[in-house]
Amino acid sequence: MASAQQNCIKSSRRCGKTRRKRIYCDPSRPISCSHDDSLKLIRIWMKKEFGFKNKLVPAVFPTTGRGLMTRKSIRPGEILVSLPQRLLITTQTVLDSDIGKHIKRWKPKLTPQQCLTVFLIWEKHKHTESPWFPYINMLPVTFTSPGYFSSTELSFLPKCVRLKVDEVLEKLDCSYREVKHYSKYHWTELYDILTYDLYIWSWYVINSRSVYYQSNHSKYLSTDEPDNIALAPYLDLLNHSSQANVKAGYNAITNCYEIITYDVYKPYQEVFISYGCHGNQKLFIEYGFYIPDNCNDVYEISYDDILNACEHFSVKYKEKKLDLLKHHDLLKNLVCTMDGLSWKAMTVFKTLAMEWRHLEKWSQIYTETDIFNDLLPIVNTMIVFILQPYLDDNIQLMKQLQIQKQQADLNPVHVEIIEQLLKIENSILTKTLSM
Ligand SMILES: C[S@@+](CC[C@H](N)C(=O)[O-])C[C@H]1O[C@@H](n2cnc3c(N)ncnc32)[C@H](O)[C@@H]1O
Structure with missing residues (x-):
């Protein structure tokens, strides 16, 4: 196992023993993820298969956890990440995959979020056989979202948060039961592996890591919800700050999903995007975290x-x-x-x-x-x-x-x-x- 000292980010390649020791003692410094095999694998895979290169590297930060750090200065207007379209997991990716035939037959039709949830469960089950293994392998194994709270823990939430959480968990439970029920009669391989724990894990991956991506609505999916979510491997390592000023979207000229920042970053700083003007209630319910001094709290x-x-x-x-x-x-x-x-x-x-x-x-x-x-x-x-x-x-x-x-x-x-x-x-x- 790598020691904490080995994992530390060095501010200069020439720094000597004393300097390294000081960095090791400083708890405000990010910890490099360069020894994390799952993150090494995803970077190699993205470079080899998709020619993806990036100036941001994963690191663990004292207040925000795992995120992305820049090694160089970043100026306003710079592209932070440019992700080739082929790397996005959209509902079309699912419909074109080997499970597309099941999704197209599903009755009643799946919502886009259910479609992506089922896909992730199926690909996770395939393990190294899945073309998406390097991505799925680096995803968190658990979340601090409401679905992971015990009923005793939920009972301590402020009343209005509890009411909203009840609604979300009811929806999640209903969604699971629909998928379980249909698969029992029409797709037994899925039925056999599907558990509630697996479903909520996949659901929260989609919920907390998807980017906004407008798909052409497929006739095979329910229109009850808009089809505007996609998983964006690696880019989804970016944490949220309510102060982050970014523009994100698909660039039809470069065929890439791009994030442009209008903020300034110094080398070795964490780089942020904004998930929206959300107060902490919403951040907790949708993403399982809160930020101190959130100006959007109401x-x-x-x-x-x-x-x-x-x-x-x-x-x-x-x-x-x-x-x-x-x-x-x-x-x-x-x-x-x-x-x-x-x-x-x-x-x-x-x-x-x-x-x-x-x-x-x-x-x-x-x-x-x-x-x-x-x-x-x-x-x-x-x-x-x-x-x-x-x-x-x-x-x-x-x-x-x-x-x-x-x-x-x-x-x-x-x-x-x-x-x-x-x-x-x-x-x-x-x-x-x-x-
Ligand atoms: C899109 S992911 C970002 C990458 C994630 N930290 C990881 O390790 O894979 C979103 C999740 O990151 C965490 N997160 C994002 N911004 C955060 C922040 N400012 N403080 C604490 N956790 C944050 C939350 O758990 C959230 O559900």
Whole structure:
């Protein structure tokens, strides 16, 4: 086994013994993956089979884990990765493969994500016989996504995250049962190898590593979901930063999937892309991680909670107000952040608090920032009514988690994620309640 010292990135080829020792002691340095056989194999395979060359190399970073690092400076406008189209795994790749005949016969038709999930399971089973073995071999064997949390662990998540997770896991379970059921009667080789564990592994690979790639919709696949995902080997080693400024897409001239960065990187820095403007709830649910100080974190107020508040406070002209708000598209994405209620949410609560005389000049809400501020005390009462129970709930969950983590068999990585999600939500709720 390679020692930690051997694995360290050296900042200069000429560095002597003392320098190497210092680098070894520095926990903020990335650790080179040059001794990882699976990563060596994928690079050799991509170069030999596809002529793929790249200036980014895999490394393990202290805060983000395995990712890609540049050895040279990168300037804005540079191409980070240019992946030949033949290296993408799209639904067309699946339909053209030896299992295409099964996919084309499937009833009811598979969604694009199910299609890719089944393909990955099948190719993984083929092991070294699969042309994709070098890629599948370097994929993580487990994830920290909700499907990998025990039911006890899930019960400690903030309520609104738990509700969203329940929905996703229900969908995942349903998708598995559909595939298992169909394969039992029409594709027994798949049925024999298919387990729920294998299915969720494959599902999360597709969910957390796919790039946006618009395929021509095949008549063999369900149109319930758009066909716009593809696996992009090697490129999918890039981690997420909400600050990353990149452009990604297929270049029809070069026939490559390209990522261009508009950021500056120094040698030996981790290079990032952005998976989207996601808060930590979404990052956890879709990708199984969170980032500290995420500027996209929000707490979303549900429509049901708005209706409950209307009921509790016997809001006057309720139907008229809700119609008005709906008409102006103000009843969706009602959030609060570390800056308090969003303008949209504030507008909804001000409207609910209005008397008829206010409603008559309602449209001024768009032009005058401080208008209707005489309604703020009522708005605050409604906010406390809605948000305080969630904050109290989270404080209880946090207390119970501290006790349970000493006793129960909880995964420490999962516990850390749960604690962070609770803390983030508590900060937003506390800040909003104190405004
Ligand atoms: C497309 S992969 C990126 C490469 C991945 N780290 C690997 O080792 O293969 C996406 C996964 O990387 C991890 N990830 C991405 N960005 C991260 C970040 N900023 N911090 C921590 N983990 C991150 C999450 O586990 C996510 O599901």
